Amino acid sequence: MQPTPRPHPDLSLQAPDYVRRIARYLPGKPIAELAREYGLVEADIVKLASNENPRGPSPTVRAAVAAAVEDVCRYPDGNGFALKAALAARFDLSAEQIVLGNGSNDVLELVTQAFLRPGDHAVYSRHAFAVYPLAVQARGATGIEVPAVDYRHDLPAMRTAITPATRIVFVANPNNPTGTWIAPDALEAFIASVPDDVLVVLDEAYNEYLEPERQAPSAAWIAKYANLVVSRTFSKAYGLAALRVGYGIMDPNVADMLNRVRQPFNVNALAQAAALAALADADYVEQSRIINRAGMRQLEEGARALGLPFIPSHANFMLIRVGDAASVYARLLKQGVIVRPVANYGLPEFLRVTVGLSVENRRFLDALAVALAG
Numbered sequence: 001m002q003p004t005p006r007p008h009p010d011l012s013l014q015a016p017d018y019v020r021r022i023a024r025y026l027p028g029k030p031i032a033e034l035a036r037e038y039g040l041v042e043a044d045i046v047k048l049a050s051n052e053n054p055r056g057p058s059p060t061v062r063a064a065v066a067a068a069v070e071d072v073c074r075y076p077d078g079n080g081f082a083l084k085a086a087l088a089a090r091f092d093l094s095a096e097q098i099v100l101g102n103g104s105n106d107v108l109e110l111v112t113q114a115f116l117r118p119g120d121h122a123v124y125s126r127h128a129f130a131v132y133p134l135a136v137q138a139r140g141a142t143g144i145e146v147p148a149v150d151y152r153h154d155l156p157a158m159r160t161a162i163t164p165a166t167r168i169v170f171v172a173n174p175n176n177p178t179g180t181w182i183a184p185d186a187l188e189a190f191i192a193s194v195p196d197d198v199l200v201v202l203d204e205a206y207n208e209y210l211e212p213e214r215q216a217p218s219a220a221w222i223a224k225y226a227n228l229v230v231s232r233t234f235s236k237a238y239g240l241a242a243l244r245v246g247y248g249i250m251d252p253n254v255a256d257m258l259n260r261v262r263q264p265f266n267v268n269a270l271a272q273a274a275a276l277a278a279l280a281d282a283d284y285v286e287q288s289r290i291i292n293r294a295g296m297r298q299l300e301e302g303a304r305a306l307g308l309p310f311i312p313s314h315a316n317f318m319l320i321r322v323g324d325a326a327s328v329y330a331r332l333l334k335q336g337v338i339v340r341p342v343a344n345y346g347l348p349e350f351l352r353v354t355v356g357l358s359v360e361n362r363r364f365l366d367a368l369a370v371a372l373a374g
């Protein structure tokens with residue numbers, strides 16, 4: 001006789017409440033998934049949903065990755081010696097001030113892992129990057145969301161929201177998904193106003209898309225503000241999103257704490273080799289910025305021609321107000337165009353579209369016109 005099966009317990013009930021309350025991150029829909037769901041040909045699909053660089057990796061990056069493949073049987077350098085040395089030289093910092101991450105997302109997580117206890121507070125803006133609340137919640141800490149003004153970070157209000165319970169303040173510049181930008185003077189005044197035992201995490205994932213005169217001298221601020229962590233990534237303008245590599249620059253004592261909680265081999269060898277090559281390829285980044293600016297103008301003109309309001313953006317994406325964004329998104333999917341709905345950011349009337357190549361932007365605008373027509 002078969003033994004009666006034991007009732008199947010729901011182990012999710014054993015997870016801490018603060019984990020069970022987390023609403024999962026919603027990534028952009030992958031091309032292969034849309035192709036499967038709608039029976040479309042992958043090559044015909046345009047994905048403008050995850051703020052990736054549409055140009056593909058540069059030839060030097062391809063060569064570096066191909067060379068590094070030879071050694072994939074070995075663990076990567078857990079200290080990222082060569083990449084940190086190159087970054088240190090670039091920013092005139094020491095290697096001890098740099099922490100490498102599996103994407104800059106990892107750096108954001110590491111800061112919360114090293115510095116937040118259950119019950120601590122972390123401050124961020126409404127409509128700011130979705131990972132901040134997730135990372136804070138995963139530690140059992142409390143996220144304090146400060147209302148935005150005109151979709152922008154309200155820095156004075158964020159300063160007021162800091163209390164003795166606050167351990168971290170997140171600032172995204174430019175911010176995702178709004179594309180809004182804070183001028184360097186205002187940003188530095190804010191950092192200087194934050195109590196020096198509260199970390200300021202300045203997320204500059206889209207920094208390289210800013211016109212050079214708009215880029216803050218944030219690396220130089222590290223020497224002045226021991227509580228400043230600047231995070232950057234190779235996923236966006238450097239075109240390495242799939243490889244997952246980013247970095248944080250900060251005071252060595254802060255870096256030491258992040259290094260204690262990070263995985264020993266958090267950045268893989270192909271990513272390190274690619275990032276090193278990408279960092280040396282200034283032309284690729286510069287051209288990406290110029291192509292992006294032209295694409296942004298194309299999308300702005302297209303939105304105007306359709307009579308759609310948009311939020312002027314300083315990054316490689318923009319928010320367009322389309323009304324019932326969920327249905328417009330679905331109608332775009334049917335036409336093989338993937339963008340990003342942002343209702344989870346409290347922006348249910350907007351779609352976020354990444355600036356693509358000119359032909360992709362055209363495809364999106366044409367599909368949008370069709371989608372709006374019903």
Ligand SMILES: Cc1ncc(COP(=O)(O)O)c(C=O)c1O
Binds near residue numbers: 103104175233235
């Ligand atoms: C503002 C912001 N910060 C950080 C990231 C994380 O990117 P990655 O982990 O690829 O560096 C993103 C990605 O979309 C972002 O928009």
